Amino acid sequence: MSRRRVSLADLNRSTATGNAEGLPGPALPGALGGFDTVGVSQHAHPTVADISECLFFSPGDGRIWLQDQRMILLHSEALGSLRRELIDSIGLDKARGLLTRAGYVGGARDARMVRQQWPDADPPAAAIAGTRLHALEGVVQVEVVHVRYDAETGDYEGEFIWHNSSEDDEHIAAYGVGGSPACWMQVGYATGYVSTLFGRMVVFREVECRSSGSAHCRVIGKSAERWDDPGQDLFYLNAQDFVGTPPAAARAPSRKGTLGASPGSVALAGAPAADGATMVGASSAFNAACHMLQRVAPTAATVLFTGESGVGKEMFASMLHRISPRQAHPLVALNCAAIPETLVESELFGVERGAYTGAGASRPGRFERAHGGTLFLDEIATLSLVAQGKLLRALQEGEIERVGGTRTITVDVRVVAATNVDLRQAVREGTFREDLYYRLNVFPIHLPPLRDRRDDIPLLMGHFLAHYQRKHRRQGPGFSQAAVKAMFNYPFPGNIRELQNLIERSVILVNDGEPIAPHHLFSSGEQPGTGVMSLQLGADSIATLHMPSAGGSAPATQAAAAAMPGVAPLHQAEAQLLRQALHSAAGNVASAARLLDISRATLAYRLRKFGIPAGRS
CATH class of the missing domain: 3.40.50.300 (P-loop containing nucleotide triphosphate hydrolases)
Structure with a gap:
């Protein structure tokens, strides 16, 4: 069945006529309604038109950008040729692992872009943006069968059908129809995108594939702990056998059939695997x-x-x-x-009896x-x-x-x-x-x-959460969406050691059965990203919530605003500022965005949010 091709220009123009979805494929209202917690309109942001506005072409210097991430247009046959050489030179399992990890990184980067570009998007809409990005990037058309996400417990389950998989096309062209699924990069992408978006490990598995003789590809994604044997999927995220899988796979049999240990899981020398010292990462x-x-x-x-x-x-x-x-x-x-x-030499090389006062024995x-x-x-x-x-x-x-x-x-x-x-x-x-x-x-x-391996944050968060819940005998659903957002925005000057300490602290502070919130994580003077509340203890041992701001401390800023007559609510002030920028730029959205020091896509989103008609682009 032939499908209509849509240019980016047509896609942007379709926003004005109310057809924001501009791409071929089934309508999404029912699919979006598959989330139990939030009902999302098919026009909920980010739409395909929103995402397309983040794609920039710079032919003069040979670059393409998806917001701040550089992209390339690559021939599908070239990628298929690389895939064939990898399989033939290093073997099927290693090639699958390499491509799965590459897909994971791509999905994690796209999830970070969506979080940064649309920080106020509802979790369901942000999750659906991943399917839209997958289609916009030419990888696969995604049909959502059903999705369930519980914001309180962090539990996720979804089923998807993939149409027109580029990986299948190239794999079948090279090897024909075989006996196992072959959409390795796409599975890695889905795992990386959803895990990064929700801050916990979500494992996707391809249960049907065109490369194995099915009519289409069917994929199921679930929170890692909901799978009986996630180790076989997470194994491919490990670059080496000594890298461990997240703790949800600890009870699964390894690829070698050893019960009670995840594949390739190795703890520190002299320490049991339960001490949380497993190496975890996929960036x-x-x-x-x-x-x-x-x-x-x-x-x-x-x-x-x-x-x-x-x-x-x-x-x-x-x-x-x-x-x-x-x-x-x-x-x-x-x-x-x-x-x-004075003791360095003796510590390194040892000491003979009587070498100095107090050296009563050789060691x-x-x-x-x-x-x-x-x-x-x-x-x-x-x-x-x-x-x-x-x-x-x-x-x-x-x-x-x-x-x-x-x-x-x-x-x-x-x-x-x-x-x-x-x-x-x-x-x-x-x-x-x-x-x-x-x-x-x-x-x-x-x-x-x-900060240079943020793709590993969801893996590390899940790993240390499970470890410290076992250590301190606490139970809970995990992290709230606000906590996930705070962790991804936090600069982590203390690196992994600081992340580990933050999570241990939060596990101790949170009540059993409650999700971890930002004030559980940042309660000792840390400065989380803008818009994240932290808990600060005063001299009287009374804790107060603190909202940082660019202009100073929150209490001081609020007091100053209260003392100023005629101060407008924030949303009114923002709308007025947007109108002034558009007026100063003579209606040119791109010029107005530069005046405000934000991206054009962000400005376009804000204009739609406040119902302000855009001028020239």
């Missing part, structure tokens, strides 16, 4: 670090982990030991910043204790130049001498170091030895801050 930045870890693990090379405080350097170092040939031998850690300068140092295994030196930039020189000799010679001793001891140790300091800059400033830097910097692995 491209996290996966890149995992690939480098896997590459260097079988070797004896020295590894240097760099990155901000709280990004997980110690966890990566522990995992490096666990997947290396040295795993049967000790992993010994030393925080260089916690050892006084081995960290090098000896780590013989055959791994020595992890955290915050290595804090070592003095004298200690650095002694460490350099041990690394060069593979030999040490205890303090007060006369014999040389040969040690076989793999040294792994970590720092949150730019060692190159420290070398230039003369605070770190250049020769030691080059000795340590054999295989550097940079761990990105959480």
